[in-house]
Amino acid sequence: MMPDSPKDLRGLDHIDLELLELLEVDGRMPNNALAERVGVAPSTCLTRIRRLREIGAIRGFHADVDPAWIGRPIQAMIAVRIRSDARDAIGKFAASLAGIPAVRDVYFVSGSYDFLLHVATADVADLRSIITERLSGTHLVAGTETHLIFEHRRGS
Amino acid sequence: MMPDSPKDLRGLDHIDLELLELLEVDGRMPNNALAERVGVAPSTCLTRIRRLREIGAIRGFHADVDPAWIGRPIQAMIAVRIRSDARDAIGKFAASLAGIPAVRDVYFVSGSYDFLLHVATADVADLRSIITERLSGTHLVAGTETHLIFEHRRGS
DNA sequence: GGGTCGTTCCGCATCTTCTTCGGCTTGGCG
């Protein structure tokens, strides 16, 4: 009677899932505490976490820094549409955008736009320069649509 | 000749900024390494990091878990428009949405929609049930627009 | 100009935590 354990989880058991869940909430929980929490020895826990990183289930550990505290109080979501005759260059273009300090996330999406950029800038002038110089000023971009972000909350 | 140090950074010096930058890239860098990297003693470094957490510059530490590995391979960005006669309920409604396991981010935005939901679901059926039951099925929601996410990259 | 107060940083000592390694148990298979 365990109809929900093996889904499409490629080789992850319920202990792995618990570890992922705990680390997603608190990425700095000590290995000891994690081990006790999921019911295995610390050494085992360590082995599992290392494996989770190697297979890519855990992509990294990051501090969640409030952009407002590092001089970037203006946040926006910019929808970008690529010219239809340049669709094959989307990947490289978006990769270059990911290198801009203001860019925090790049979402490749379906719909009338090709991707969404989540950016955080020092002021609206910086935001404008990104849109006009790095996006609209490029031959690849057919159009953009900018939405100011008033607030951003993480889920769960 | 330091025209760029004191901006609107509320009491943060360049060492704090370096710490934030380093921890944003690697949230598990040991305190020792951090201290050496920014040029202060480990104890001082620890004090500063604790302060950064207390004032809210660091909102938390999280593992970046690939949703595909935890049985949620389908990601989408859902734009939600609230009925104009229920705008004052947006906050509570969005807060309740943040409790749904599938919801990873809530962005309150300007524009024709009121907020964006970044969700990760097990399959399109789950995605549909969220849209129809939790969003469109609600009296508060005037409309939604769903964009599948093909890929999601973090910036810098 | 000098003294004092407050703040920040440092270095040390201690305690916790991490990490590795060899051995053990378990389960599958011949």
Add this chain to the structure above:
DNA sequence: CGCCAAGCCGAAGAAGATGCGGAACGACCC
């Protein structure tokens, strides 16, 4: 029934984290 592979455990050495007393620095007020 015995062998093999995989996973787990526990202990010990190494590394890191943390709290505290003291010193340096700067500001401010006599």
